[in-house]
Amino acid sequence: MPHNTAAVLRAPRTPLVVESAPMPEPRPDEVVVRVRAVAVNPVDWIIQGTGSVTYRWLPTPAVLGSDVAGEVVAVGSGVTRFAVGDRVFGLATGTDRGRDPRHEGAFQQYTALLERLTAPTPDGMSDEQAVVVPLGASTAACALFQPRHLGLSMPGGAAHVDAARGSGVVLVWGGSTSVGMNAVQLARAAGYDVVSTASPRNADAVRALGADVVVDHHDPDAVAQLVQGIAGRRVLGAVAIGTGSADACLRVLRRTGGDVLAMASTSVSLDGLAGRRRLFPAMLPVFTRIGLGMAGFTIRARRAGVRTAFIWGSSLRDDEVGRRLWSETLQAGLADGTLQAVPAPVVAGTGLGAVQGALDRQRAGVSAQKVVVTL
Ligand SMILES: NC(=O)c1ccc[n+]([C@@H]2O[C@H](COP(=O)([O-])OP(=O)(O)OC[C@H]3O[C@@H](n4cnc5c(N)ncnc54)[C@H](OP(=O)(O)O)[C@@H]3O)[C@@H](O)[C@H]2O)c1
Incomplete structure (x- = not known):
């Protein structure tokens, strides 16, 4: 049984701490992914710094992060599009109201993704490239x-x-x-x-x-x-x-x-x-x-x-736009070249200990780049 580790926000406005975390078990509509790359978004440092006001529903300790790429290690009983071993990328929605930020936050070695917000990583595309896509x-x-x-x-x-x-x-x-x-x-x-x-x-x-x-x-x-x-x-x-x-x-x-x-x-x-x-x-x-x-x-x-x-970027979780984006548009567009994985990744470090620095780098400002950490 593999062991899980996460970069955890233990309390509002504190630096992320790397520590042991529960191993996620897939619910019927989820896959569990061994995370190989995560990307950082402004919302991550906004939650870390102001979540006690702007994300009042979010409990701490929490695992932040929306953008995940890696490979499937377990599938829920209702999953039809993926199998163990598939390379995928997806949108983690753990910080949304009513979701579980430890079960489905990106910044950990293993996380759960909803099947309907997950797509296969195209052949020839690295995890660092694919992980720039989900929240954007x-x-x-x-x-x-x-x-x-x-x-x-x-x-x-x-x-x-x-x-x-x-x-x-x-x-x-x-x-x-x-x-x-x-x-x-x-x-x-x-x-x-x-x-x-x-x-x-x-x-x-x-x-x-x-x-x-x-x-x-x-x-x-x-x-x-x-x-x-x-x-x-x-x-x-x-x-x-x-x-x-x-x-x-x-x-x-x-x-x-x-x-x-x-x-x-x-x-x-x-x-x-x-x-x-x-x-x-x-x-x-x-x-x-x-x-x-x-x-x-x-x-x-x-x-x-x-x-x-x-706009609420994860509000497509349960609608037709989300279903089509994640099961048709991204897969077809990235494969035939009508869509690119953008913006270009800039790898800020390797390992969960690099995630806090990546958040700080994103907050300091980027230009047409996505700050990424490989795991
Ligand atoms: N509501 C939601 O669900 C949701 C989801 C994701 C993001 N967001 C928000 O959307 C915004 C962008 O997020 P992101 O991750 O896409 O950003 P990002 O990639 O970090 O944005 C960096 C870019 O912002 C451009 N920029 C800076 N100030 C600007 C301005 N006043 N007008 C237009 N462009 C400006 C810069 O362009 P140049 O270098 O070319 O000047 C730079 O390339 C943030 O405010 C974020 O909080 C909202």
């Missing part, structure tokens, strides 16, 4: 395809792409983020035109994923440049990724007639708060600014006739 692609798919957001048609083969082509354009603000790169390529794979933003150093990479216009989000004139780049095309909606992006997207939508906006980020970054040993009283002005900013923003959006909603 899932969040992008929620924004683009869930009816509560843009509600676009999912990629469905050449006939579908031909039908969607020319039907309109999607704005992805933050095209060089992990979520944004996936949003650009998924929208394009579904046949839609895409306009986006990135720093000049990343513009070619975002164009290569399918955006026909990429402007610099630092440029004070970015909104006007996007409106010009849209050039009268029908705007199907916007995906706002990055601090301050929702306001900029709303200005584009108002000038182009788009009426739906999916938001991935808060209006004020939480990175300053997440690094503090005490949240109080520093959190008061930050959350007040977020609350007041949201209230004003919601009024402006309503007046402009723009429907807005926050």
Whole structure:
């Protein structure tokens, strides 16, 4: 019987500690995976630093992490798509409300994944490459395809792409983020035109994923440049990724007639708060600014006739978007090259002891890269 070890958040705002952990037993709809690579997302250090306020439902000790790649070591009684020995990658949802963060957190040697949020790793793709995909692609798919957001048609083969082509354009603000790169390529794979933003150093990479216009989000004139780049095309909606992006997207939508906006980020970054040993009283002005900013923003959006909603990247766990993304779109797209595993991995270390450093590195800022730890 193998032994499990995890990088554990023992209490809010404390560093992760590597220690023994229970060996997960697969439930009927789960596979247990020997984890070979994990990737780090902003939500990991946001939970570590502010979870006592922002993830109040999450008990500690907890195992954080969403992105997993490795090989299947056990399958639940209802599993049909995978067998022991298969190489897979998947989305761990242990930090969601009502889930178990020790059973299905990524940052451990063995973890449980829902079969329906798991896909086979394509031949020739390493675990470090595959592990960049899960949360980025899932969040992008929620924004683009869930009816509560843009509600676009999912990629469905050449006939579908031909039908969607020319039907309109999607704005992805933050095209060089992990979520944004996936949003650009998924929208394009579904046949839609895409306009986006990135720093000049990343513009070619975002164009290569399918955006026909990429402007610099630092440029004070970015909104006007996007409106010009849209050039009268029908705007199907916007995906706002990055601090301050929702306001900029709303200005584009108002000038182009788009009426739906999916938001991935808060209006004020939480990175300053997440690094503090005490949240109080520093959190008061930050959350007040977020609350007041949201209230004003919601009024402006309503007046402009723009429907807005926050994205929850794992909300596809039980819907048709999740089922299709994980059992069809990713597998087919990564195999035939219409989708890439993006952004590029940067390996921050090996072993669970390297995970805390990887979180700190992600919080310090990355550019079109995914921080990965191999196990
Ligand atoms: N709601 C959800 O379910 C969910 C899920 C995942 C992520 N998120 C949120 O989505 C955001 C992105 O996460 P991620 O993991 O994709 O990010 P990431 O890969 O860490 O983002 C890094 C990139 O952000 C870009 N960037 C920085 N400031 C920006 C701004 N103001 N506007 C546009 N782009 C900006 C930088 O682009 P350049 O280097 O090109 O300047 C950099 O490449 C974060 O706020 C995260 O918390 C939300």
